[in-house]
Structure formats: structure tokens, C-alpha cells
Amino acid sequence: MSSGSRSGMFCPQCGDPIERSPEIDLPGGPSDPDAVLCDDCYFEAFEFVDAPERIEIRVCSRCGALHRGNRWVDVGARDYTDVAIEETADRLGVHVDAEGVEWGVEPEQVDQNTIRMHCLFTGRVRETDLSEEVTVPVYIARETCDRCGRIAGDYYASIVQVRGTDRTPTAAENDRAIEIAEAYIADREATGDRNAFITETTRTDDGVDMKISTNQMGQGIAKRIVEELGGAVSEAPTLVTEDGDGNEVYRVTFTVRLPPYTPDDVVDLDDGDGPVLVTSAHGNLKGRRLATGDRYEADFEEGIAPDARKIGERADAERTTLVAIEDEHAVQILDPETFESKTVPRPSYLDPDAESVLALKHRRGLHVLPEPDAADGG
Template sequence: MTESREFCPRCGDAVAARPEPRPGEPRDPDRVLCNDCYFEEFDLVDAPDRIEVRTCSQCGAVHRGNRWVDVGAQDYTDIAIEEVSEALAVHVDAHDVDWQVMPEQVDQTTIRMHCQFTGLVRGSQLVEEVVVPVKIAKQTCNRCGRIAGDYYSSIVQVRATERTPTAEEIEGAEEIAREIVAEMEETGDRNAFVTEVGETDEGLNMKLSTNKIGKKVAQRIVQAYGGSFSSAETLVTEDEDGNEVYRVTFAVRLPRYRQGEIIDPEDDDDGPVLVRSVRGNLKGTRLTTGEDYEASHEVGDAPDADRLGTIEDGEETTLVAVEDERAVQVLDPETFEAKTIARPDYMDPDADTVPVLKSRAGLHVLPEADEPDDE
């Protein structure tokens, strides 16, 4: 490297010629210094004297900026390494920088981070070591504090028309609520949680953290089981800005009948119906013929009917004979007498046995239990 006519203003030694900055780039004031004087006050790494990391003792979230963040760290060492890496600053003149860190666990809340950096500056390879103590401060995040305080903004009540929701419907409704909360948590929504779930004589009550979640849960329950829902607001308080805060109750009303139930409509004499769908107006299959049934506009979503049982109540019995296109002979599962009953078109005439339901409406052949539902 050739020498220029410039001399170091600090020690007087000649300064090696350096390329001029590109147009528009700021001129480095240290450019006039020789390497010895330049490196006397040069710091490869700018590191804080100490770092404090606020973590939630309940869920492990880390406070960054003005919010809590779920970082998914396996332990506090992972958190400390990440926080130190974000706090360290490498000199802009350094190139090809590499670094490694060795954590030292001092106690349960203090980790000493030994960091070693290497980089190329003015053609010289530099090595610098820094030690950064990391203090782990255990606190309670907003979300866990709300959960501990039984906070909630919405209530979802699950009821059914003229009946009590089944155990399957109650379990399914609760599962839907937890699935929605999990989906929202995956998107980074830390305000999503189920506060409380409780069964009553009439059905299920769920307290949820936000009104948005409550509405989503009510909508998805109706999508899964049919019925409808309504909402009602209650003023509970005002926030710090003076805005009114409402708590919303979402009342889910499941249909009068459920899928798989067998009913005998009172508005006709065409025989029992196996309920296939309760979304919108009731749809099903006639057990006497196998034809499709759909509740008429005059009777509303579902007709007045006698409940006869469910498809799970069917019993396997012997198919004695196929008399014609409309009649078959089977053994009564209770008396073992041969009886002639209606032949629905879904029945397999070559079968040895068929499922039947005996009720106050008579004896009827059922579809096979694994037959797909018509939604």
C-alpha cells in the first residue's frame, strides 16, 4: 500500500492512501487516522452493560417493546441468547463478522453471556470479547392476569328447542370453542382464551375472552348442529378513554330434533322419518318407502312429531322373505314372530338380516348405520 502525503493528526505518522468515498456517501472523520490510532479507540461491538428480560411465569411469554410475545423458547437460556443478539451492535466498518456465545447460568434468574466476535476492519482481523449479564424478571403477562382474574367479554349459551342438548352436542360445542381459540392463538392473538365452561340443567354455558370469539363460536356451533343464535349486549363499564364496554351473550338454540333421530310427523300419515339434516328446514328419509322428506313451509323448520328413537336403537333381525316391491317379512326382535312390514327402497333384498326399529308406530326397516347422511 503506497503512502499518501497525508499524516495522522494524532501521532504524525504517514497515513496510507485510502479510497475516496463514493458520491453521496458521508466522509468518515476517522479516515485521516493511522491504523494504530484508529484501533486505540475502536470497539468492534457495542454491548449494553446489562439486559433485563421480562418473562411471564405462567406461560413463558416475553415482554418486548410495549407488548407480550409468545416466543416458544424451551428455557430461559434460549430467550437470553435471542435478547442479547438483538441488543448487540457491530461497527459499520467491520466485514465478514462472525460470533459465538457461551451462556453461563449464575443462578435461576441470572445468565452471564460470554460473546466472542471476529471481523475484518481495514484489512486486519480483529477479535473482541464481551460479557453481558442477563437478568430474568418473572412477572405475569396481561393474558395470564386476565385468566387468573376470571375475565370474560362474552357468554355463549347452548340450549335446544323442546329438549336438552345431548352429551355429544355439549362436548362438540366445547371442542368448537377450544378449536377457535387455538386457531386465533396461532395467528398471534394473545387475547383469545376460554375463561370458564359449565354445564347446567338446560345445556352449556361458556365464558370467552372477547366478543369476537363468542360470535365465532356461536356461528360454528350452528353450522355443525343446525339451529340459530341471537345476541344481547349488556353495558358493564367504561374504559380509561371513557368508551362504553359491553358484554355480549350469544344464545344458541339447537333444533328441536337432531340428526339420526326417528320421528313420526303429526301432519301426515305416511310413516316415521329418519332425520338426516337439521340445517334450515328438517330433511329426512321415510322409513316406509325410503323417499326423501322435507318439512314444508307451513310447518316451519320442523314439524310437530312424536319421538320414536334413534338410528342407534335399531336391532338386527332376520329377513324372512321379500313379498313384493312394497312389503317384506321379518322376525319381530321381541316376539320372534314373522311380520309383514313396509319395504323401503334402501333395503337390500338379498340380505340375510336387516336393522329394524320397533316403536309405538310399529316395526320399520332402518338404513344401515354406516350409510352416509344426506346433507
């Protein structure tokens, strides 16, 4: 033991003299009792790095979500090395007195569920350069998250049914309705909503049935389908249970009724002005008169289902020869079945210089249809 020190102070643990430190000069003395220790005693109990013995990461084996805190979080990862590095960084601690700390990590994949994190720390304490290497094993615990558990258990809160009005939806309409639903759910998932999912999609003889995770999302999907495909939505709630507070819990079936007519249908309104090629069924029925080419729009009261009957569709039309222009109201074309020359109405959209036209033959006659790129034109 030395007989004295320049500071006049001695280590309370070993009795060796110590140099005066800035903290000791502060009024009231040092806040950290270790500040009065000599370097040997200080470093004897000093822990540069505080590291856990092991780290466990809970991940969903189905969707790859990560459990953090008390909830599951989508991280969009299948390789969890980056996740392991992040979790390790969050749980490692460096002594508060260390300055100029730098660290690096080298992961070692032991097996599918184990990663060893080799971490090297460097820093400076009491003008002494320090370095320490720690190895932390990270274990990947694979589970099933709440969301995937619900899906696997066939959980759903609402049903969206797609049906036609006095008809069966077309395959294209069914496909598009499913695409709209999937896009809606994807939008909600992108915002971090883990309650958004489609449990099951079933194609039936009548249309499409989709089991949806919540009533709110079922309503949102039904609304989007109507916005694009037309029609209307009806709701039918069914009491299924009561929650813990005694509140009634309902499962709602949202039935989308698509319009009776779709674009490219040809309908007869029995109003004396000839058939109409339907161009839209949103709000109210709209189309083009095949006899004149004039625009047609149903009255507001008639909506999308005026009193009419379908007599054909664009797909039934056949290309045939334009024989002659008789006058501003009539032309001659070849009957696509008998190949006889027949006089038919001349609609405004007919190109008088064309060599051929699309013709639809039905029980009440023969009409020229607009070309596909001109069906909605002026």
C-alpha cells in the same frame, strides 16, 4: 517524534507522522475526526465491540410469551437459550470501520433464570487483525402477560350458551360444541391474536356455558356451532360499564338453540305417510320415510322444527330376522320383543337378500331402519 512523513501530515494527538489515507484526499477532508489519528492513538480509544452490561428478557411464566417493545409476543418456547442469543445479537454493536467481521456465541446456563453469553468477535481494521471476547449476562424475568392476567382474573366479554330446543343437548353435542370453540380460538391464536381465549367452560344440566374473551369471538364461535350442529343463535346484550371515552361497554350472551331433532332421531309427523328417520337438521329437517324409504324434506316455512313428535331413535333399534318377502310393499320380520312373525312395510332401502334387519318397535308399530351406512343413501 519523527521529523517528517511521506504524507506531510502528523497525528494531531501525539504529533507522529502518519501515512496519507484515502479519506484525507476527499474534498473537504475526512468526515470522521479519528481518521487523521495515527494507528497507536486510534486504537488507544478504539472500541471494537459495543456490548451492554446485562440484558433482561421479560417472559410470561404462564404461557411463555416474550415481551418485546411495548407488547407481548408468542414465541412458543420454554427453553429461552435461542431467545437469549437472538436478543444478544440485536444489542451487540461492532465498530463501523471493522471489515470481515465474524462472531460466535457460546451460552452458559448459570441457573434457571441466568444465561451467560460468551461472544467472540474477529475482524480487521486499518489492515490490523482484531479479536475480542465479551461476556454478557442475560437474565430471564418471569412475569404474567396481559392475556394470562385477564384469564386468571376471570375476564370475559361474552358468553356462549349451548342449549336444545325442547330438549337437553346430548353429551356428544356438548363435547363437539366445546371442540368447535377451542378450534376457533386456536385458529385466531395462530394468526397472532392474543385477545383470543376461553376463560371458562362449564357443563350444566341444560348444556354448556363458555366465557369468551371478546364479543366478536363469541359471535364467531356461536356461528360455527350452528353451521355444524344446526339451530339458531339469539343475542342478549347487557350493559356492564363505560370506557374511558364514555362509550357504553356491553357483554353479549350468545345462545345457540340446537334443533329439536338430531340425526338418527325417529319422528312422527302425523301426516299419514309414516315415521321419518332424521338425517339432517340444517336449514330444514331432512330424513327418510321408514314405510317407503322415500326422502323427506320439511317445507321452508317449517324449517328445522316441523310439527312432529319423537317416537324413538336409531339406538333403540334391535337386529332381528328377516323372515320373508311378501310383495313389493311388505315383508315379514320377527318382533324383537315377542319373536312373533309380523308383516311390516317394505322400504326401498331394504336388501331382500339380507338375513337380518334393524327394527324399531314403537307405540304405533314396527319399522325397518336402514343400515347405518345406507341411512343417507339413495
